[in-house]
Amino acid sequence: MNNLLESDGELYLVKGYYSANDAQQLFNTLLQSLAWKEEKIFLYGRWVKVPRLMCWYGDKEASYQYSGVDHQPLPWIEPLLCLKQKIELQYQCSFNSVMANLYRNGADSMGCHADDEKELGKNPFIASLSFGEERLLKFRHYQNKQIVNVMLAHGDLLLMAGETQHHWRHELPKTKKNKTERINLTFRKIITQTAW
Numbered sequence: 563m564n565n566l567l568e569s570d571g572e573l574y575l576v577k578g579y580y581s582a583n584d585a586q587q588l589f590n591t592l593l594q595s596l597a598w599k600e601e602k603i604f605l606y607g608r609w610v611k612v613p614r615l616m617c618w619y620g621d622k623e624a625s626y627q628y629s630g631v632d633h634q635p636l637p638w639i640e641p642l643l644c645l646k647q648k649i650e651l652q653y654q655c656s657f658n659s660v661m662a663n664l665y666r667n668g669a670d671s672m673g674c675h676a677d678d679e680k681e682l683g684k685n686p687f688i689a690s691l692s693f694g695e696e697r698l699l700k701f702r703h704y705q706n707k708q709i710v711n712v713m714l715a716h717g718d719l720l721l722m723a724g725e726t727q728h729h730w731r732h733e734l735p736k737t738k739k740n741k742t743e744r745i746n747l748t749f750r751k752i753i754t755q756t757a758w
Contacts, residue, residue: 563721566710570703571726575712576719579691585717589693591641592745598664603631613736614670620659624752626681635659646749649689653721657689657749665697665734668741674702674733677722683753686727690720694744701732714746 566573580588598615618626619642620635627633638646646657663672677688692714699720701710710730714720734746 566712567701567726567730568708570729572722572724573701573710573712573726573730574721574723575714576721577715578717579719580693580717582716585693588641588645589716589745592662592693592747593664593743595639595641596662596664597636598662601631614672615664615666617662618659619662620752623754624659626659626661626750626752627679633661642747645691645747649691649719649749653687653689655687655689655751657751659752660747660749663746663748665695665741665744665746667743668737668739671736672734674700674731676727676731677748677750678727681752682727682750685724686722686750688722689749690714690722691747691749692716692718692720692744693746695742697734697741697744698737699732699734701730704729704731 563574563576566575597617599617601612601616602609603612618633618635619638622635624635625633642660646660650656665671677686693716696713696715699712699714701712702708712720
């Protein structure tokens with residue numbers, strides 16, 4: 563696999579990790595079976611609606627806090643466990659949670675951020691699966707302002723590793739293009755508070 567970042571991190575894109583048919587079946591299953599909800603986060607001194615639907619699944623101890631919201635994981639369901647175990651086996655890694663995001667149209671988005679919360683550890687390994695509509699994920703380097711654009715399509719897998727979260731922020735920007743639904747799953751390893 564080729565590292566998409568020239569320096570300061572590791573970013574790998576696996577195109578078609580799931581075939582079009584398998585990806586469509588998984589998209590349909592996840593759309594129907596996950597407990598999607600609209601959330602609010604505390605941003606710039608006020609509570610605002612998150613511009614997408616979300617849910618959090620994982621082991622009982624894998625709680626996660628960001629932007630003033632404490633996420634207690636829902637118990638794993640079989641489709642998510644199967645996806646998790648395939649990636650763990652193939653890439654020799656371990657996850658105890660997954661954040662699911664449903665982007666309903668081009669107006670739904672993810673703001674610029676780094677996954678650098680202390681619960682994720684120093685150099686987190688994060689696996690991101692995409693199902694549904696193709697969307698742009700934009701990476702920006704903190705210091706040199708370099709931009710790396712990654713188009714994520716139906717069935718693609720993106721792996722973030724090494725020092726990526728220290729040096730790069732990423733976002734899924736809004737678009738005026740006519741976009742249909744996209745599901746994104748980011749598998750993570752939450753480190754329990756006693757291990758900090």
